[in-house]
Amino acid sequence: MTAIVHPLRFQIGARTLASVPRRLHRVGLGLAEVLGRAMPALPPLAPGDAGWLVTSVPEDRVDVPAGYLTLVRQRYERHYLDLARGEAAWLAGLSGSARSGIKRKAKKVAEASGGTLEVRRYHDAAGFAAFHPLARAVSARTYQERLLGAGLPEDPTTLIARAGRDEVRAWLLFVADEPIAYLACTADGAVLRYDHVGHDPAHAALSPGAVLQVEALRELFGDRFAWFDFTEGEGQHKRQFASGSVACVDLLILRPTLANRVLAAALTGFDRAIAWGKQSPAVARLGARLRR
Numbered sequence: 001m002t003a004i005v006h007p008l009r010f011q012i013g014a015r016t017l018a019s020v021p022r023r024l025h026r027v028g029l030g031l032a033e034v035l036g037r038a039m040p041a042l043p044p045l046a047p048g049d050a051g052w053l054v055t056s057v058p059e060d061r062v063d064v065p066a067g068y069l070t071l072v073r074q075r076y077e078r079h080y081l082d083l084a085r086g087e088a089a090w091l092a093g094l095s096g097s098a099r100s101g102i103k104r105k106a107k108k109v110a111e112a113s114g115g116t117l118e119v120r121r122y123h124d125a126a127g128f129a130a131f132h133p134l135a136r137a138v139s140a141r142t143y144q145e146r147l148l149g150a151g152l153p154e155d156p157t158t159l160i161a162r163a164g165r166d167e168v169r170a171w172l173l174f175v176a177d178e179p180i181a182y183l184a185c186t187a188d189g190a191v192l193r194y195d196h197v198g199h200d201p202a203h204a205a206l207s208p209g210a211v212l213q214v215e216a217l218r219e220l221f222g223d224r225f226a227w228f229d230f231t232e233g234e235g236q237h238k239r240q241f242a243s244g245s246v247a248c249v250d251l252l253i254l255r256p257t258l259a260n261r262v263l264a265a266a267l268t269g270f271d272r273a274i275a276w277g278k279q280s281p282a283v284a285r286l287g288a289r290l291r292r
Contacts, residue, residue: 003049008252008263010270020263022050022254029056031191031229034078034246039063042253051254056232059247067256069264074250079230079242087221090243098240102214105207109175112206118174119215125164132156134172135182135196142198152184152196162186169220173199173212181208183216190226210237217241 006026007019025043033040037058042065045051051068056078064070081090091099110117122131135152145151153159162168169192173181181199185192199208220228230238232250239245252267254260 003046006053008267010267012274022260022263023048024050024252025052027052027054029054029248030188031078031080031193031227032189034058034248035080037061037246045255049255050257050260051252054251054253056248057251059249062249062251064251064253069254069256069260071252071254071264071267072249073252074232076232076234076248077239077245078232078248079235079238079245081217081228081230081241082243083221083223083225083228085243087218090217090221093243094240102210105211106214109173109206109208109211112203113175117211117215118177119212120172120174121219122170122172123163123168124166125160128160128163128168128170129156131170131172131182131184132159134179135170135184138172138179138182138200139196139198141200141202143201144198151198152182159184159186169216169223171212171216171219173208173215175203175206175208180206181212183209183212185216185228187225188229190224191229192220192223192225192227193229194231213237213241 003023003025005021006024007016007021009016010018025045027040027042029038029040034056037060039057039061040054042052042054053073059075085093094102106117122128132152136154139145139151142151159168163170167187168184169187170184171182172179179200180203182197183194184196186195187193197209197213199212217228230242232248252264254264
């Protein structure tokens, strides 16, 4: 494994104020490792490597090398859905308001499309090749791509190859024959990952992302997968649709050089200031005005 340059960001929400580059090994835990509560083995550092960025470490299993600088960059629940439960048990586990919300949103989308809820699936290589340009058109308009740089990849070559190996599941939601939301997931054995998702903001009032998510999950209960992995980060739909979660942290582990000590102190101080600001009523009001 080769380290690559990562920008360590001073960030407020999705907005980056400044960043400092460091050569890091990124080590991401898959859902099976998270559920196994294991700290992964860290690859050796080469000269010029600053350290490791380790994501989704179970909070109760953090074990880092002695003598290194360690910063917690994020805390979150890693949500997942046990597909072996079956659709009926999953729906029964949702709150009454969640179930009624699912029906209401689906009906609203169907009415906007002439009375039919139109979801198309693309699960093989030819299908994904057809899916990609349609989904890219939606992705280009999403906040995930514009603000986070996390849209659907422009080059579909790798995903088409994976689809040919039965490692991709993808869906599009249409309204009046126009795609308005997409979901593309990749497989790791019996786990399907929630990788690329987005919807056209012009149709946000229809909650198209939530509608498409539910329809995709319903189909997956009859597929070959045992788990659906909502991956890192929080989200209301993840909490609502998941059957379980694990408290996780993202760790930045750095060599104890002078430059890294200064950087670690600056990141820690900045994060504390942002956390304080979120608790300040005046700052919260200002943030709301800026968002408007």
